[in-house]
Amino acid sequence: MKMKHVTALAAGILAAGIAAPAFAQEVLKLPNMSYRTGPFAATGTPHMNGQLDYMTMLNERDGGIGGVRIAFEECETGYNTEKGVECYEKLKSEGALVTQPWSTGITLQVLPRTNVDEIPMFAPGYGFSAMQDGKTFKWAFNPPTSYWDGASMIMQAVADGNLDSLDGKKIAFLHLDHPYGKEPLPLLEAMAGTHGFELLPIPVGLTEMQNQSAQWLQIRRERPDFVIMWGWGAMNAGAITEAVKTRYPMEQFVSVWWGAHEPDLKLVGEQAKGYRALSWNFVDSESKLMQDVKTHVVDAGKSQLNQGAGEFDTTAYQRGILMSVILAEAVEAAQTEAGTPMINQEQLRKGLESVNLDEARLAELGAEEMMAPFAMSCSNHTGHASAWMIEWDGTKFVKVSDLMTADRAVIDPLVEKASADYAAANQPWQMNDDCAE
Amino acid sequence: MERLHSIFVAPFADMVAAPDFFLQVVWEGLVSGVLYALIALGFVLIFKSSRIFNFAQGIMVVFAALTLVGLHERGVPALLAVPLTLVVMFFLAVAIERVVLRPLVNQPDIILFMATIGVTLFLIGLGETIFGGENKVMITSELGIPTGSWIMEPFGGFVSIEQKDVTAVVGAVLLVIALLVFLNKSKMGRAIRALGDDHQAALSVGISLSTIWVIVWFISGIIALATGIVWGARAGVSFALEVIALKALPVLMLGGLESVTGAIVGGLAIGVLEKVFEIYWGQPLLGGNTEAWFAYVLALLVLLVRPQGLFGEKIIERV
Numbered sequence: 004m005k006m007k008h009v010t011a012l013a014a015g016i017l018a019a020g021i022a023a024p025a026f027a028q029e030v031l032k033l034p035n036m037s038y039r040t041g042p043f044a045a046t047g048t049p050h051m052n053g054q055l056d057y058m059t060m061l062n063e064r065d066g067g068i069g070g071v072r073i074a075f076e077e078c079e080t081g082y083n084t085e086k087g088v089e090c091y092e093k094l095k096s097e098g099a100l101v102t103q104p105w106s107t108g109i110t111l112q113v114l115p116r117t118n119v120d121e122i123p124m125f126a127p128g129y130g131f132s133a134m135q136d137g138k139t140f141k142w143a144f145n146p147p148t149s150y151w152d153g154a155s156m157i158m159q160a161v162a163d164g165n166l167d168s169l170d171g172k173k174i175a176f177l178h179l180d181h182p183y184g185k186e187p188l189p190l191l192e193a194m195a196g197t198h199g200f201e202l203l204p205i206p207v208g209l210t211e212m213q214n215q216s217a218q219w220l221q222i223r224r225e226r227p228d229f230v231i232m233w234g235w236g237a238m239n240a241g242a243i244t245e246a247v248k249t250r251y252p253m254e255q256f257v258s259v260w261w262g263a264h265e266p267d268l269k270l271v272g273e274q275a276k277g278y279r280a281l282s283w284n285f286v287d288s289e290s291k292l293m294q295d296v297k298t299h300v301v302d303a304g305k306s307q308l309n310q311g312a313g314e315f316d317t318t319a320y321q322r323g324i325l326m327s328v329i330l331a332e333a334v335e336a337a338q339t340e341a342g343t344p345m346i347n348q349e350q351l352r353k354g355l356e357s358v359n360l361d362e363a364r365l366a367e368l369g370a371e372e373m374m375a376p377f378a379m380s381c382s383n384h385t386g387h388a389s390a391w392m393i394e395w396d397g398t399k400f401v402k403v404s405d406l407m408t409a410d411r412a413v414i415d416p417l418v419e420k421a422s423a424d425y426a427a428a429n430q431p432w433q434m435n436d437d438c439a440e
Numbered sequence: 441m442e443r444l445h446s447i448f449v450a451p452f453a454d455m456v457a458a459p460d461f462f463l464q465v466v467w468e469g470l471v472s473g474v475l476y477a478l479i480a481l482g483f484v485l486i487f488k489s490s491r492i493f494n495f496a497q498g499i500m501v502v503f504a505a506l507t508l509v510g511l512h513e514r515g516v517p518a519l520l521a522v523p524l525t526l527v528v529m530f531f532l533a534v535a536i537e538r539v540v541l542r543p544l545v546n547q548p549d550i551i552l553f554m555a556t557i558g559v560t561l562f563l564i565g566l567g568e569t570i571f572g573g574e575n576k577v578m579i580t581s582e583l584g585i586p587t588g589s590w591i592m593e594p595f596g597g598f599v600s601i602e603q604k605d606v607t608a609v610v611g612a613v614l615l616v617i618a619l620l621v622f623l624n625k626s627k628m629g630r631a632i633r634a635l636g637d638d639h640q641a642a643l644s645v646g647i648s649l650s651t652i653w654v655i656v657w658f659i660s661g662i663i664a665l666a667t668g669i670v671w672g673a674r675a676g677v678s679f680a681l682e683v684i685a686l687k688a689l690p691v692l693m694l695g696g697l698e699s700v701t702g703a704i705v706g707g708l709a710i711g712v713l714e715k716v717f718e719i720y721w722g723q724p725l726l727g728g729n730t731e732a733w734f735a736y737v738l739a740l741l742v743l744l745v746r747p748q749g750l751f752g753e754k755i756i757e758r759v
Contacts, residue, residue, distance in 0.1 A: 042680035044573030208732035213675040216468040217718040360543030
């Protein structure tokens with residue numbers, strides 16, 4: 004009798020052992036390298052909530068993508084590059100279909116491994132701008148628009164469309180002293196040379212994020228015509244507070260999309276009126292997309308968002324939703340192309356190259372007012388979506404421009420050079436020779 | 441020659457040419473210095489009484505500030521939220537003593553230091569679970585802290601003084617005076633100092649280690665709350681405040697780990713000098729952000745001359 008039990012148990016364990024891998028395969032592993040702790044959690048958390056909630060919504064509403072449920076596991080990096088690399092290795096060993104490094108520093112660190120590991124890297128709205136070159140960066144994607152695209156659009160906005168009007172002007176570039184903060188410098192330096200403005204880079208260290216008096220004393224002394232901010236985490240709130248204290252004219256203070264974060268502006272409220280940010284997304288809480296998330300996830304009690312703080316209506320949360328929309332579109336494209344719902348990394352890579360969020364598709368998703376259309380391809384891993392300039396009116400952000408586009412004539416030669424330099428510095432570097440475009 | 445001019449002449453010429461701006465730089469440095477000194481005080485107090493380097497001081501600042509704001513968000517009036525936060529900090533001190541420190545009595549210092557890292561990680565998790573990770577607005581005006589600014593016009597220019605910074609400086613001075621009176625004049629304060637001087641001797645005359653540890657951690661909690669209010673009023677309350685604790689390390693190296701005076705002088709010296717160096721030498725000559733390393737270099741230079749820091753005790757161990 005005892006022997007019978009032992010045999011049955013052994014058989015059970017064996018069966019479970021055989022069945023487990025098969026069962027484990029029946030989810031789409033789309034993990035995220037998140038940071039809900041540390042000095043960058045304030046801006047990271049709402050983005051990660053948005054990303055997670057859209058995937059949860061697909062699981063709840065549609066049973067996943069193509070009938071396969073999504074496993075959206077998070078690995079906490081604290082925005083720390085070393086921890087990010089550990090997370091990358093962990094997720095790789097677990098069979099992740101994609102990695103989302105969520106930091107330009109981590110992106111740059113793991114970028115050389117993508118060609119070896121052959122796992123797509125998805126860095127929506129961040130990362131190394133030259134990743135747009137799909138022929139060189141076969142496995143890396145940074146849709147819908149890159150930092151160099153963003154810097155180009157901001158410069159056009161501050162120049163009112165006439166870049167030559169910046170001749171003789173002084174532009175301060177207040178940035179996090181981190182690979183992310185330095186990313187737009189090559190483009191800005193090139194533009195300064197061409198259009199005759201003086202670029203004044205002002206770095207902000209990690210321990211100075213909440214005490215930027217030295218940086219803003221420099222701004223007071225130098226009296227720049229514009230301050231362009233490339234900040235993240237607590238740096239943005241610190242800068243906005245100091246700008247108010249220094250009485251720097253808010254209409255001359257412009258940020259990249261990460262600075263469009265309502266809780267940071269609410270710290271100073273009316274006093275930040277006129278502050279602008281370039282943003283590739285815009286809040287539309289009544290859209291079909293957001294209402295689906297509300298119905299299936301938020302109201303169902305399956306979201307981690309802070310409802311009391313109005314997080315659902317923030318630019319950051321809804322940007323996180325759109326990030327997952329792009330990834331889900333890639334998965335769907337990959338499934339269609341592969342003819343099977345269970346895709347592998349190479350198929351997802353091709354799916355990312357097939358993403359086409361045109362007006363019709365955005366309307367179908369119910370996100371036509373939330374972002375501009377774009378498409379990626381084999382050679383174009385960014386998509387170069389247009390963006391709006393949005394302005395803080397004292398209580399919320401409002402659109403103050405039509406959709407703007409980046410100046411490809413300036414950016415593309417820089418991308419070509421940066422890609423070639425990167426490939427040369429990382430030999431042997433596998434180019435995507437199949438990419439004929 | 442031009443290089444030498446930019447190092448030895450131009451910065452001083454700038455100071456003379458725009459004295460109002462120089463005054464503003466010194467004021468901002470002083471305010472930063474007061475805040476560094478406050479954080480350093482928390483470290484000193486615990487080290488003085490128990491020889492524990494409390495890695496958790498930074499997160500205690502965040503936790504205290506979040507508790508205060510969190511209580512207010514839940515409808516507790518601001519002036520009631522302060523004592524309630526102190527109650528929370530007291531129970532935290534009791535819990536740390538009971539759960540972490542008491543079982544580790546007589547363990548090497550490094551073990552106790554590692555235990556405070558554990559406390560840090562626990563408080564990060566607990567704080568984020570209860571209060572979330574987003575930026576919160578410090579309840580500055582609700583606490584009666586003025587939020588306007590005074591504009592003075594010396595030398596034909598202007599100096600802007602934030603009223604909340606003045607409040608921070610006055611508050612910090614009062615806190616330090618109270619602390620010095622407590623440590624030097626009260627029986628309990630003398631017991632803390634006795635424990636810091638010699639554990640065995642203090643225990644042999646009946647001083648209770650557990651009681652002293654709870655009191656010291658609670659006082660550090662009070663300092664953490666004061667620091668959290670002041671820093672939070674400047675740029676909001678978030679977990680980023682935790683990294684500011686790193687600024688206390690060079691202050692401690694400069695001033696000495698056991699000295700309250702050292703923490704204050706060290707904090708003020710580093711606050712002013714790093715600001716002046718950044719504005720007049722760092723930004724024009726080194727590309728800026730010298731505040732990230734200047735304080736450490738200054739502390740290292742002091743350590744070369746006085747390894748125990750400016751006000752630290754020189755320990756002679758007999759073998």
